[in-house]
Amino acid sequence: MADKNPFPGENNTGHVWDDNIRELRNPIPRWWMIGFWISLAWWVAYGILYPMIPMGESWSKGVLGWSMVGEYQEGLEQVEKVRAKYEEQIAGLSAEEILADEGLTAYTVASSRVLFGDYCAACHGSGGQGGDIFPVLADDDWLYGGSVATIQQTITNGRRGMMIGHGSMLSEQEIATLASLVADWDGASEEARTLYQSKGCFGCHGADGKGIQALGSANLTDAVWRFSDLDPVASATYTITHGVNDPNQPKTREAVMPAFNERLSENEIKKLAVYVYKLGGGQ
């Protein structure tokens, strides 16, 4: 660095290297610097007004007292306020009365989607399509009845199907004959129909085989299968042999719908009943 500026009159900083390399002054626009200081001031003001600086387990809260969770709560309150007018109406109505009102039904269906996802979809599928051993909710076949009141009752108290395993009571031949009847009701032999009557199947499934909803017995004549329908004869054979929820049969089919009256409020169950009813099979 030279003591005396060898380039007088030039717009340099006085820093010179190697005799002729020097640093010139090219300041950035003043208005740009003003903008820079304004943005710094903004940062300081922001830090004073809003939460900003982490301090161990805590943080600076800001004088406005704003917080993200607070804003979320406010938003939630606003939503609840919008919903309140429908919720109040729904609270005073029965499920049938809700279904009679198109607007309320639409609201109920829209607002129960999350509830269904939380409590029902794990077994019955997100669209009520059922799965494995869990019944389809979107069809029109109902073991216990498809009216909204029955659905509501089913959710409230749960259901537990009951069929004794007939493996020890019937011969293999008899079971095979009965299974063929269940697999093809209309085309079954006279022998199979006689066996159905003589073995007392009608006691639960009805003389016409259409089931009795008060008992929750399956309709044996329709196209819908409570359990696997991949091989109808095999499926029917298995069910007749081992039964459903038979405590004496280790290989019995399991079919339990838990009661929700302790987990959900009456109002929530009512809304879910409407939701399930509207999935496609309500009667």
Added chain:
Amino acid sequence: MSDLKSQIPTASVDDLYAESGHWHVNTGEETIHAKRMPGKWRRYKWWASLVWLVFFFGPYLRWDGRQAVLFDIPERQFHLFGVTILPQDFWMLSLLLLFFAILLAVVTAVAGRVWCGFFCFQTVWTDVYTLIEEKLEGPPPKRRKLEQAPWDAAKARTKLAKHSLWLLIALFTGISFVAWFNDAYRLWGELLTFDLGMVALVFIALFTGGTYLLAGFMREQVCLWLCPYARIQGVMIDKTTVVPTYDLNRGEPRGRIKKGEPEDRRSTGDCIDCNQCVAVCPTGVDIRQGQQEGCITCALCIDACDSVMEKVGRPLGLIRYESLEGLESGSCVPVARRPRVWVYTLILLASLSGIVWGLSTLGSIDLKVIHSRQPLFVLQSDGSIQNKYTLKVLNKTPADLPVRITASGPEGLVLVGDEVLVTEHGGLVARDVFVRVPQAKLDRESQPISFVVTGQDSQGQVYRGERTSVFIAPPSVVRN
């Protein structure tokens, strides 16, 4: 040390420093007071500026009892005279944006930064602001003197008047902007009764402050340092683009007129080095240095040069609209024979026809059908297959309209559910419907199904919407 020194060519370093000494960067330290001169291009500039009157007065036009052009953000509707555009139709907006982007490209490719020089709000507002400055404070020399002068009552009065007028224009700019998004007359009502909503207030304040700052103080600094379009347009210019150009073949060597030297035996070019072209430039550039980033191609230097040439009796057009190629070779490829122009024009036409097609086919009833995927199909107890569809009916007619839903497709289909739906005007109504088809009629896993909604308003006008979807059957059923 001496080794290193020997490696650096001293002469070239000196050249660099010498060049940087001449290199003037406009950082806005000094306000540019451009001289105002009358002329042809000045007149064109005013005519072009008039476009902005639409911005100020457009919101007050009425149509069918409401604002003719209204961007209704809360209701998510855009009214354009008789047409209502909903978010569903906003694909047209992308075509519109494409149209204007390409329009900018083609105009810039042909005639330079026409947008910057004649139409840009920054240019127009700055022009009006400096006109006010000129009327109140006088021409540039007086303005510079006033800047230096100590503060007294007269200076304060002048400055107060100027800034009040500037702020007034800025305020009207803000109000006019907001008026495109609110009912203009109601906005004024709320404004005059101090009953303005927060959003409107913030936007008016932002636009008032922004206009005052950008047109009053930042001016050409915006074009030089802030505006991306200024840079983008710079790269769209090529050798065939006509821009205000100084004809250096004619002008150089420049020199003042010497007294007594006969015109036919002078040693200088046509440029008399009067600096008028620099004096009138609103961005403070010297056009004689050639095309440069600071030039917004406003053509005011052409007016200035022509008036001087007229006075000294030399041919006009020393500074004129000319392309680099034209300047070098005297001729230029005609506009119609440039591939870039053709490509741009084709894109322009395509986007424009898309918009026209879109606007002319905006149905009054729009039907959307969503096939439920979970489950895709449901076996019913009678053996038929059921599919679920969500129908969304958008009603763009001015009144609520009951519509009837019908479906056609696979033989023997049954539509389950309420068939009449009341649609709200300007709103979307959704309805779930179920379609059942007997197994025996299903020979394919997927077949088309068509939904139609029809409605009739009180005047007997029939509206119809149609949409095709699919009916899905389980593969096991189809195989049987």
